Amino acid sequence: MxxxxxxxxxxxxxxxxxxxxxxxxxxxxxxxxxxxxxxxxxxxxxxxxxxxxxxxxxxxxxxxxxxxxxxxxxGGLPAEELPLRPSGRIDRAAADELFPKYQAETEAAPEDWRTWFRLGLAYDAAGDRRRARWATRQAIRLSRI
CATH class of the missing domain: 1.10.287 (Helix Hairpins)
Structure with missing residues (x-):
């Protein structure tokens, strides 16, 4: 809201x-x-x-x-609960550990918008907003096909 x-x-x-x-x-x-x-x-x-x-x-x-x-x-959103820092932000080290999983998933199915969307969420959790937006744009583009 x-x-x-x-x-x-x-x-x-x-x-x-x-x-x-x-x-x-x-x-x-x-x-x-x-x-x-x-x-x-x-x-x-x-x-x-x-x-x-x-x-x-x-x-x-x-x-x-x-x-x-x-x-x-x-039911395809990531289910992992990432630890939070005292500020309320996601702990980057924990997000960085999960990132290879979503990257491999996207490399295995590059035509699936779902994998790109989850990769965008992983980038966002890791603090890389530019790549998160790029991956999300890929998901949007692929969802239209």
Whole structure:
């Protein structure tokens, strides 16, 4: 629930940003000076990039959540209980010990989205967010085939 509220807050802030950016972009273009016109145009382009990034991230999150729910319904989520540090985060050493299992599983069945999703969870538990997202994207891509 907290994540959804955070997403709604980000969308609200983006909308507020768009309103001000477009308003100031129109004002700057209306000045007629080349530098002001250039800045005004930039104020139209930058929000488009922000919208694209937000939509891309939201689609990724929705698709990953759907795959996670589907895998959970199938009983395919990892069952290991990893120890937590006092901060509440997963102990990386314990996650690193489990990682080869999921890597071997993915190498044995590279066309199965389930193995890629579990590998993404293993990367995430090990603290490698970039590879976790990459593996999850592979799972999403393979689930569509």
């Amino acid at each position: 907290r994540t959804r509220l955070a997403v709604l807050l980000m969308v609200g802030l983006l909308v507020l940003y768009l309103v001000f950016a477009i308003r100031y972009g129109v004002l700057l273009i209306g000045v007629g000076e080349p530098v002001a016109v250039g800045l005004g145009v930039a104020l139209f382009v930058l929000p488009l990039i922000a919208i694209w990034a937000l939509v891309t991230e939201l689609l990724f999150a929705v698709q990953a959540e759907r795959l996670g729910m589907k895998l959970n319904a199938e």
